Amino acid sequence: MEVVEKKNKNKRYKPILEGIPDWPVYQLSKNRKEFIEEVAQKAYAQIKKNRPTTKQLIDELEATVYREQQRMKRNRWRVDPADEPRFWAGVKEELVALTNKTPEEAQPIAEELLHRIVLRYANEIAGNFKPNSYRLTREIVKFWFSRLLNGARVKKFGAFFRSRYTLRDKIHIVGKVKQLRTLAKEGTVVMVPTHFSNLDSILIGWIIHSLGLPAFIYGAGLNLFNIKIFAYFMNSLGAYKVDRRKKNVPYLETLKFYSMSAIQKGAHSIFFPGGTRSRSGMIEKQLKLGLLSSTIEAQRNLYLEAPPDEPVRKIFIVPVTLNYHFVLEAPDLVDEYLSSKGQDRYLPEQDKYGSWQLLQFLFKFFTKGSNISVSIGRGLDVMGNYVDDNGNSLDAQGRVIDTREYFISHGDITVDKQREDEYTRMLSHKIVTEYHRINRVFASHLVAFVAFEMWQKKHPKLDLFGLLKLPEEEQVLQYEEFRAACKRVRKQIYTLKEENKVYHATHLKGNINLVIRHGLDNVGIFHLKRPLLMNKEGNIITKDFSTLYYYHNRLAGYDLEKFI
Amino acid sequence: MTSKSLSENDKPIGVIGAGNFGSVVANLLAQRRNVLLHVRDESTIERILKTRENRGHPMHPAITPTNDLGYLAEQCDVIFPIVPSLHFRAMMKNLSPHLHPYHILIHGTKGFDVSLPEGKTLDTMATLDRSMVKTISEVITEESVVVRVGCLAGPNLSKELAEGHPAATVVASHFNEVIQLGKRLLRTNHFQVYGNNDMVGVELAGVLKNVIAIAAGALSGLGYGENAKGLLVSRGMVEMVYLGRALGGNTKAFLGVAGVGDLVTTCNSSLSRNFTVGYRLAKGETLAEILNSTDEIAEGINTVKVAKKCADYYKVRAPITSTLYQVLFEDMTVKRALEYLMRYPLNVDIDFLTE
Numbered sequence: 040m041e042v043v044e045k046k047n048k049n050k051r052y053k054p055i056l057e058g059i060p061d062w063p064v065y066q067l068s069k070n071r072k073e074f075i076e077e078v079a080q081k082a083y084a085q086i087k088k089n090r091p092t093t094k095q096l097i098d099e100l101e102a103t104v105y106r107e108q109q110r111m112k113r114n115r116w117r118v119d120p121a122d123e124p125r126f127w128a129g130v131k132e133e134l135v136a137l138t139n140k141t142p143e144e145a146q147p148i149a150e151e152l153l154h155r156i157v158l159r160y161a162n163e164i165a166g167n168f169k170p171n172s173y174r175l176t177r178e179i180v181k182f183w184f185s186r187l188l189n190g191a192r193v194k195k196f197g198a199f200f201r202s203r204y205t206l207r208d209k210i211h212i213v214g215k216v217k218q219l220r221t222l223a224k225e226g227t228v229v230m231v232p233t234h235f236s237n238l239d240s241i242l243i244g245w246i247i248h249s250l251g252l253p254a255f256i257y258g259a260g261l262n263l264f265n266i267k268i269f270a271y272f273m274n275s276l277g278a279y280k281v282d283r284r285k286k287n288v289p290y291l292e293t294l295k296f297y298s299m300s301a302i303q304k305g306a307h308s309i310f311f312p313g314g315t316r317s318r319s320g321m322i323e324k325q326l327k328l329g330l331l332s333s334t335i336e337a338q339r340n341l342y343l344e345a346p347p348d349e350p351v352r353k354i355f356i357v358p359v360t361l362n363y364h365f366v367l368e369a370p371d372l373v374d375e376y377l378s379s380k381g382q383d384r385y386l387p388e389q390d391k392y393g394s395w396q397l398l399q400f401l402f403k404f405f406t407k408g409s410n411i412s413v414s415i416g417r418g419l420d421v422m423g424n425y426v427d428d429n430g431n432s433l434d435a436q437g438r439v440i441d442t443r444e445y446f447i448s449h450g451d452i453t454v455d456k457q458r459e460d461e462y463t464r465m466l467s468h469k470i471v472t473e474y475h476r477i478n479r480v481f482a483s484h485l486v487a488f489v490a491f492e493m494w495q496k497k498h499p500k501l502d503l504f505g506l507l508k509l510p511e512e513e514q515v516l517q518y519e520e521f522r523a524a525c526k527r528v529r530k531q532i533y534t535l536k537e538e539n540k541v542y543h544a545t546h547l548k549g550n551i552n553l554v555i556r557h558g559l560d561n562v563g564i565f566h567l568k569r570p571l572l573m574n575k576e577g578n579i580i581t582k583d584f585s586t587l588y589y590y591h592n593r594l595a596g597y598d599l600e601k602f603i
Numbered sequence: 604m605t606s607k608s609l610s611e612n613d614k615p616i617g618v619i620g621a622g623n624f625g626s627v628v629a630n631l632l633a634q635r636r637n638v639l640l641h642v643r644d645e646s647t648i649e650r651i652l653k654t655r656e657n658r659g660h661p662m663h664p665a666i667t668p669t670n671d672l673g674y675l676a677e678q679c680d681v682i683f684p685i686v687p688s689l690h691f692r693a694m695m696k697n698l699s700p701h702l703h704p705y706h707i708l709i710h711g712t713k714g715f716d717v718s719l720p721e722g723k724t725l726d727t728m729a730t731l732d733r734s735m736v737k738t739i740s741e742v743i744t745e746e747s748v749v750v751r752v753g754c755l756a757g758p759n760l761s762k763e764l765a766e767g768h769p770a771a772t773v774v775a776s777h778f779n780e781v782i783q784l785g786k787r788l789l790r791t792n793h794f795q796v797y798g799n800n801d802m803v804g805v806e807l808a809g810v811l812k813n814v815i816a817i818a819a820g821a822l823s824g825l826g827y828g829e830n831a832k833g834l835l836v837s838r839g840m841v842e843m844v845y846l847g848r849a850l851g852g853n854t855k856a857f858l859g860v861a862g863v864g865d866l867v868t869t870c871n872s873s874l875s876r877n878f879t880v881g882y883r884l885a886k887g888e889t890l891a892e893i894l895n896s897t898d899e900i901a902e903g904i905n906t907v908k909v910a911k912k913c914a915d916y917y918k919v920r921a922p923i924t925s926t927l928y929q930v931l932f933e934d935m936t937v938k939r940a941l942e943y944l945m946r947y948p949l950n951v952d953i954d955f956l957t958e
Contacts, residue, residue, distance in 0.1 A: 438748075448780065
């Protein structure tokens with residue numbers, strides 16, 4: 040019993056820029072050396088400004104050396120350069136030698152040390168986009184994905200080499216695609232997707248390519264570069280490296296200036312503003328303000344540095360949600376979430392995924408009907424105002440606004456950190472609202488939400504942790520009751536859609552029995568223990584309450600609880 | 604910092620609304636800068652130009668009256684809108700097309716804006732939630748592109764300010780830039796300006812205290828003394844904190860100049876309109892009679908209605924507000940209301956500071 044999906048309209052898009060040499064990311068990598076020096080210079084100046092006395096500067100350097108040496112002692116990775124211990128030992132020696140010097144003598148040496156450190160960091164962070172390996176990677180990914188799809192789907196000899204199915208059948212892209220393509224021509228796009236799975240960055244990379252957009256740059260965790268094959272792919276896709284072990288000021292400043300300067304130079308970028316994968320399965324509510332603030336600063340700098348009467352390149356924020364029936368890491372993620380929240384009240388069971396499971400998953404993903412949809416939101420300026428198809432910012436009444444004027448005080452563009460912090464909070468708030476608005480509800484989200492909330496309602500005295508420990512005989516929901524609740528919640532989702540507060544997949548419509556079936560068949564489809572099933576009597580049961588909680592959370596924050 | 608030398612090259616400051624408080628604020632600002640004062644009707648403009656007097660206040664020579672909102676927005680980067688909450692949104696709709704993101708608006712209106720679903724009135728709504736009740740700063744950001752918004756609050760009785768008695772105000776804003784600007788423009792030797800970043804909290808404090816002010820007037824009207832007032836002010840404070848928190852403010856704002864400062868002032872002042880309403884109620888007049896005999900709007904009456912319905916929605920215990928509601932709109936006598944309150948079973952003194 041298959042619920043018919045609306046005919047897939049996804050079509051192929053022509054590239055918006057003909058040759059790779061026109062791409063901003065290529066321009067960046069061509070002038071890699073100058074760019075790195077520029078980033079280092081800016082970070083250097085900023086740190087020096089915030090540490091005006093020699094003592095403060097030396098303290099900062101000492102803290103940095105200390106932290107780096109601790110990191111090397113405790114947690115060294117394969118990607119870490121071999122000369123690292125020597126470099127930091129050298130810095131330390133020179134710092135020790137400063138103790139006997141007067142501030143006047145020490146200052147230039149400390150400055151030189153700082154510069155050396157940030158330059159090293161900038162080199163470490165910088166991506167290395169190579170057109171040839173980009174092309175190659177693209178072809179490899181396309182080839183194998185399509186082989187997998189066709190081999191698995193068309194059960195005929197020789198089907199392996201046919202091209203009847205492409206990824207486009209598997210991944211639905213909906214929303215403001217056309218606008219995104221124009222904005223990428225008119226200005227600089229910063230895409231801000233929700234983050235649920237490690238697959239997200241690969242998925243986003245494929246989407247960007249299939250929409251005919253030039254490569255975007257993005258920060259990838261340095262841990263991923265430990266795996267050689269990953270490192271190759273990442274490098275070729277324009278990734279720069281983010282080392283989450285390094286929390287020292289010079290590193291963080293350099294990282295910030297790297298992404299900010301790249302945006303300022305017109306490189307389209309991807310930020311996962313949640314910072315890390317959502318542990319609870321909820322749509323991100325708290326965004327990383329540091330990343331977002333760099334878009335605002337970059338825009339302000341563009342206005343500040345532009346010669347008068349010259350058009351200024353605008354930065355557009357494009358929220359994107361990735362909607363899955365299934366998140367590979369869900370059981371682990373929610374375990375982390377629960378144990379951090381419940382402290383010692385919750386003991387996670389061990390159930391890790393090996394590489395064999397990963398392969399199995401990939402095969403299942405391509406053979407079974409679990410589709411992914413990607414919603415592209417309407418473009419925003421850095422203040423969170425909607426933009427029209429020409430990139431003009433609009434106010435609520437549809438009048439055109441000049442974004443530049445947000446940075447003006449007494450007639451001039453000014454730099455005001457506190458003001459921009461507040462702007463960042465406003466932007467973050469707007470992005471979260473947009474996430475909820477463009478989120479696409481799947482049948483699997485609906486059933487998970489309704490089932491969990493029904494159990495919650497049956498046991499109003501139990502908190503989350505009490506619920507998770509519910510005895511098995513309590514874990515049955517009568518189908519008729521469940522069906523009625525699904526209907527009520529679905530109706531409310533329709534209402535919310537009318538009010539432009541959420542979207543839903545086309546498969547959510549139609550006969551409710553079929554929709555429930557579709558949901559049950561797909562929710563957390565490849566987990567060893569299914570979060571939701573129908574038993575022999577036709578009633579609803581769960582094999583894994585905490586993953587059910589995870590999938591249910593996708594619909595948290597819409598006030599749907601009262602319709603249960 | 605001498606006053607006039609600063610102002611020569613600077614743009615004038617705009618004030619919208621030539622009521623009592625608007626006129627006072629315009630006069631305060633005019634000590635430093637040229638002021639454009641928006642006045643709705645021609646005759647008032649002429650009168651101000653001719654007599655340099657408005658609502659009993661002599662108007663400073665640096666004040667120029669106008670009835671052109673577009674001209675005012677074009678001339679001024681900084682605007683103080685001070686019009687009654689009932690008309691605030693309508694005024695913003697007129698002003699909005701002329702505003703730019705570089706404008707800074709610091710309002711001085713203490714009241715709620717209520718937007719109801721079509722066909723509904725305040726009286727047909729059983730409860731109200733935050734999507735229908737907005738603070739004035741929220742109206743400004745909803746209706747215009749202006750984001751740098753602030754508010755003036757605190758014990759600012761117009762008459763005393765006009766006479767130059769020592770007083771203080773709070774400029775609340777999310778933006779330090781706005782607070783600094785407010786200080787620069789308003790501060791004098793006998794007028795202190797404090798900053799606060801919890802704008803919504805400060806706005807709520809300024810609005811909700813009006814409820815308690817009416818109650819204070821009523822106590823006075825019954826002829827009770829200072830013990831009763833002390834009781835009312837302190838319990839009223841607790842109620843304000845709870846309601847304010849339910850509506851999105853922080854406790855701190857209520858303990859400052861704009862909270863307890865304003866509350867004590869209003870509850871002790873027979874000058875305040877809200878106090879007068881309560882006083883006359885206690886003397887036996889009905890609400891209709893009181894409303895018929897005055898042309899000035901006592902914001903507190905509307906606030907009681909809104910606050911009571913919000914308290915019901917958010918399930919906040921607000922005995923003073925809801926009894927006052929019954930007195931105003933359901934024919935309970937002030938005396939009975941007081942009896943009821945004195946028997947109210949609540950005996951924890953302060954429980955909002957422990958969190």
